[in-house]
Amino acid sequence: MAKKSLADLASAFASKTSGEGGNQTWKLFFNFWKAPVDSVSTVRFLPDADEENPMGFLVENLAHELTINGKREKVPCLKMYNEDCPICTLSQKYYDEKSPEHNEALGKKYYRKKSYIGEVLVVDTPIEHDQEQLVKLIEFGPKIFKQIQASFSSGDLEEAPFELKGGYNFRIKKSKSGEYADYGTSSFSPKQSDVADDIIEMMNLYDLKEYRTAKVSRDVLEAMLLADQTGGSFSGGDKEEAPSKPEAPSAKPAPKPAKDEGNGAEPEDTPAAPPATGEKKLSVVEQLRQRAAAAAAANGE
Incomplete structure (x- = not known):
């Protein structure tokens, strides 16, 4: 048997979890909703690894919330x-x-609650986040999705916003409506931009449908x-x-x-x-x- 180095062992043990359940998927998500009110987080949507995805860069997630064994749980629709x-x-x-x-x-x-899952590069944000994790997943509700829909129907976009060359950054603007967070003024940047070649080489894209609420x-x-x-x-x-x-x-x-949008899931x-x-x-x-x-x-x- 080949002798394993301490570095190999450290890497193997680091990939294991000792917490309850061991599901660390939540760590992959960008928690834009933690930003302070009246702030902006700028992200760049990336294409889904699944080239058959009709929306190109987002998937719809449908879920219900139940109280099971005394805990609030998200279950699939x-x-x-x-x-x-x-x-x-x-x-x-x-x-x-x-x-x-x-x-x-x-x-x-x-x-059922409806949300949308995508993947992004975080361009700028007031939130502390793992800089080593280049590509992050993101989940938001119908309000942000409607802003994205409106951009497609407005005629303002000259290319698909998730294109690596000539695409558009997206500005998540957090304000407040009453006692709740509001993202209704979020929008794509007016100018096209390119993702740098060295960043593209380091990117690993997700198959977004694999991150919907599990069946x-x-x-x-x-x-x-x-x-x-x-x-x-x-x-x-x-x-x-x-x-x-x-x-x-x-x-x-x-x-x-909840008083904040959290991952943004909202009832239809x-x-x-x-x-x-x-x-x-x-x-x-x-x-x-x-x-x-x-x-x-x-x-x-």
Whole structure:
């Protein structure tokens, strides 16, 4: 066996994590939202490593927020993976004014949040960040995305903004609207610019779709939702495990949103209520309980 140097061992051990869960993906992201109010962070969007990405430099991320084992967790919206989503079904049911379970606050709580993920070079920012990590991921909500959309429709851009030569820097302007952060005046720089050749040679691009909220099976997502609805426990992983089932608590109002945009994820527009039918159906929670019980019985055989 070849003898490993101390440098090799140090590198190998440095790549391991001792923290809970060991997921260090968050370190890859540029936390623009930590900037002070009335400041500007300038970034340069880069092309997605996936050349088939129709948007070129951004991917859409759809997620829900659930309280699982006492912690607020982000879970995937399965519609992002072209599958029916049980959490969307529950949200629609709560929004439906004709449903006996109508509760707009809970409909809003369970409605999916939309954000966008890209990758950038940080050109200038008041935020301290890892200078050694040249390319950073970035996630933001619909407000910044709408500013980007407006730039494409305005006719002001002569090239795709993520082009390495002749592209445009993007200025993330943080202001305040009431008690919340606002990024509605963010925009591309008016002048085109080039990324330096030596920087291009050092860049490693990300496949952006790999950084969306990770997919789980429908059964696992239903078990997570049941744990949130009932306060039961949930053991994570791909293996299906039914959470314990205490009596369902009474409906509570949705929690207040955070005072900052954070990663920028925002709920989409309120969905239309589903069409009424004459057939009486079990509540979504009861359906989830029956599925969990059936899965547990199947695993016990």
